Amino acid sequence: MAGIKSIGILTSGGDAPGMNAAIRAVTRSAIYNGFTVKGIMRGFKGLVFNEIVEFKSQSVSNIIQLGGTILKTARSEEFKTVEGRKAAYDNMVAAGIDALVVIGGDGSLTGAGLFAEEYNVPIVGLPGTIDNDLGGTDSTIGYDTALNTIMESVDKLRDTASSHERLFFVEVMGHTAGYLALNSAIATGSEAAIIPEMETEVDQLAELINHGFRKSKNSAIVIVAENPKTGGATALAERVKKEFPQYDARVTILGHIQRGGSPTAVDRILASRMGEAAIEAILDGQRNVMIGTMNGKIVYVPFAKAIKHDKGIDRGALELVKILSI
Numbered sequence: 001m002a003g004i005k006s007i008g009i010l011t012s013g014g015d016a017p018g019m020n021a022a023i024r025a026v027t028r029s030a031i032y033n034g035f036t037v038k039g040i041m042r043g044f045k046g047l048v049f050n051e052i053v054e055f056k057s058q059s060v061s062n063i064i065q066l067g068g069t070i071l072k073t074a075r076s077e078e079f080k081t082v083e084g085r086k087a088a089y090d091n092m093v094a095a096g097i098d099a100l101v102v103i104g105g106d107g108s109l110t111g112a113g114l115f116a117e118e119y120n121v122p123i124v125g126l127p128g129t130i131d132n133d134l135g136g137t138d139s140t141i142g143y144d145t146a147l148n149t150i151m152e153s154v155d156k157l158r159d160t161a162s163s164h165e166r167l168f169f170v171e172v173m174g175h176t177a178g179y180l181a182l183n184s185a186i187a188t189g190s191e192a193a194i195i196p197e198m199e200t201e202v203d204q205l206a207e208l209i210n211h212g213f214r215k216s217k218n219s220a221i222v223i224v225a226e227n228p229k230t231g232g233a234t235a236l237a238e239r240v241k242k243e244f245p246q247y248d249a250r251v252t253i254l255g256h257i258q259r260g261g262s263p264t265a266v267d268r269i270l271a272s273r274m275g276e277a278a279i280e281a282i283l284d285g286q287r288n289v290m291i292g293t294m295n296g297k298i299v300y301v302p303f304a305k306a307i308k309h310d311k312g313i314d315r316g317a318l319e320l321v322k323i324l325s326i
């Protein structure tokens with residue numbers, strides 16, 4: 001796009017495996033197309049506090065396989081203020097940055113949209129979150145790796161659940177979305193998935209669990225999406241224990257382990273394709289769009305649609321968990 005010579009790149013919000021692969025792809029594609037690249041440390045916070053470094057091709061050597069983000073990340077309170085965004089803009093201009101690539105989840109893209117509007121800055125977003133809760137894309141960078149991490153952990157829990165004939169409630173992340181819970185339940189053959197998109201009563205749950213206990217293996221695993229409104233797995237297990245004391249129940253909260261680790265091939269490839277597409281988008285004159293993929297094809301998603309989280313949950317998938325656990 002005419003006038004753009006230098007591109008700033010940042011990662012923001014919760015880190016996700018594959019962010020480094022995305023940083024590498026954006027940096028190298030930008031350099032390939034004649035842009036200079038600046039790395040902004042600690043997300044928008046680094047823009048507010050002027051933590052900007054020169055990025056060369058070698059700056060991103062040997063990082064495709066690393067979890068986390070070499071640019072660090074933060075959830076910036078400063079950037080939420082008018083003064084903070086003004087400082088960020090002034091620092092950006094002083095560093096000669098003409099356009100930004102922002103890798104993050106819904107909070108980060110919301111901030112990006114606001115900044116773009118206020119200061120007329122060209123911004124392209126990449127969906128970087130384990131939650132998969134952005135609209136207009138089949139998957140987000142980090143989701144597949146987190147799903148695999150959950151799967152490996154639940155497989156281990158199944159060994160002990162089955163040996164002791166126990167019921168396990170396993171809490172997984174997802175912010176307000178149930179994708180990780182639902183698909184990890186399918187991948188692990190769990191007896192039920194409790195997701196924020198669907199209300200589940202205790203007696204419904206008992207029926208689901210009974211399915212599991214009727215099976216010869218006599219163990220049951222219920223995957224519960226984190227949910228501050230209901231109290232997640234801990235609260236659910238308490239209720240079940242009270243009403244069904246015959247079950248020997250345990251709770252495991254997987255927590256931040258889900259955010260770490262080397263990205264899967266799926267996430268590395270997704271991040272590489274999306275990172276290159278972000279530079280293509282800038283060359284095409286696109287601004288204020290997130291790069292997504294739909295049916296394997298790269299698409300441009302306006303920020304407003306991306307943050308809407310209107311993908312909906314696949315009810316067929318929920319039914320599948322039930323059918324396959326009879």
Ligand code: F6P
Pocket residue numbers: 014105129130131173174175226259
């Ligand atoms: O958005 C990613 C995510 O891991 C969510 O699944 C979770 O709700 C949240 O971030 C946890 O945030 P923090 O790392 O600030 O505790």
